[in-house]
Amino acid sequence: MPRLCCDRLTFGFSETSPLFENVSFVLPAGLTGLVGENGAGKTSLLRLMSAELRPTSGTLRLEPPGACVRVVPQEVEELSAEVDAFARDSGRVAARLKQLLELEELERWPTLSPGERKRWQVGAALAAEPELLLLDEPTNHLDADARRWLVRALRSFRGIGLIVSHDRELLDALTTRTLRLARGGLVLYRGAYSAAREQWEAEARAFAAEREAGKLRVRQLARELESARSAQRAASRERNAGRRMKSRHDSDARSALAQTRADWGDKAHGRHVEVARAALERAEAGVGSGAALATLGGSVFARYERAPKPVIAVREAGPLRAGERLLCEVPALLLRRDDRIWISGSNGAGKTTLLRELVAGMDPRRVLYLPQELGADAESAALAELRALPPEQRGRVLSVVGALGVDPERLLRSERPSPGEARKLRIATGLGRHAWALVLDEPTNHLDLPSIERLEAALAEFPGALLLVSHDAALAERTTRSCWHLAASRLSVRDSVAR
Incomplete structure (x- = not known):
């Protein structure tokens, strides 16, 4: 049986501040979750395991020698040689994986959605039947159906698997051990994420x-x-x-x-x-002294002002279109000042398009709208806006940023925030400015698990309107009360978020 042995491993990009120091553990066959805050070193640990990086000191040893290693990276932009070879492979293993992941003939890579590309990447890695499989955020860009296909495929894997993910449902469904990486060290726990979290909280x-x-x-x-x-x-x-x-x-x-x-x-x-x-x-x-792993963050408190009118936004009945393309038929919709609505559906169903239509009719001064991706310009603008705020208001925003797990001083010193930091900054700005409503499109993108859980607690406590697009069903179930579901070219209104 394969084993991955880590002995007194130390690594850092500078000698003065290692990401982790004197870390030791042994991973047997089976799937293990790797969790921790953004910047703690999760991706760096994967790169060490794949021999892309060399440790500062200590050893990482994969047994047996010469064992096969495959990596599924976060990025999906490039068509790799492995994916191309997998697409051409007509053997038994490749055929079974294509069936499990519902993969058709590989068309031109640029025309595929990010979710389709991710399924091809996972299939290609599994087809090599590696002894060590390293997956970095494998459910990014996947809708509910694609996640189910991914879980089904990974359950058939018999080697050592390490999954970096902020997807609690995926980790609980697949993993039997959890590596927790935090400032100061790394600890291996028995059990999937939820069980491991109970242990470290105790x-x-x-x-x-x-x-x-x-x-x-x-x-x-x-x-x-x-x-x-x-x-x-x-x-x-x-x-x-x-x-x-x-x-x-x-x-x-x-x-x-x-x-x-x-x-x-x-x-x-x-x-x-x-x-x-x-x-x-x-x-x-x-x-x-003590052995507790140090973390940033804390409770998040939102400032809120009740909307003076009971209805915040209206969308008349009619077709929902993206350009000339018909996405679905939509009934008349109202967003009331105390509504908490989850917009669900598969990729391409029209969730983001509907969200944009609704936001266009709202008062931008009283609504926090967080798009699915900010982009480099918006990330820089978020930091510039923070610096331009009056001191008292800036202090309120920074206190929320800190509670979400970002070091406020480091953020102010940076030239441009990371994607995760920029999203937390946008959320903190909205929570600190008396918003009537929060309109969030995949707010957990680029966030680590501790930040997602803090955001979840803040959204659950927010007394105003919430309109949420998210593939994170656990987040939706804990923060919303009703659902607008897009499927089969129509939108249905549900009084519950139960699946």
């Missing part, structure tokens, strides 16, 4: 309780040290006073005995002070 609670108990002990020992010092000072004053006021009628023997007792008492108090000081130093060192 560890964090225990660590916090231990730290609080340690702080109480430090305060108690500090009081004891101060008491010992006070006693030492009092003994010293008493001894010195005795020397100054000794009577001329005192015998030398009696005076010497009294002085000896005073000296003994002074030394005893000195020992008490040293013992108390040593105990305090040990307690302070204990509070300053």
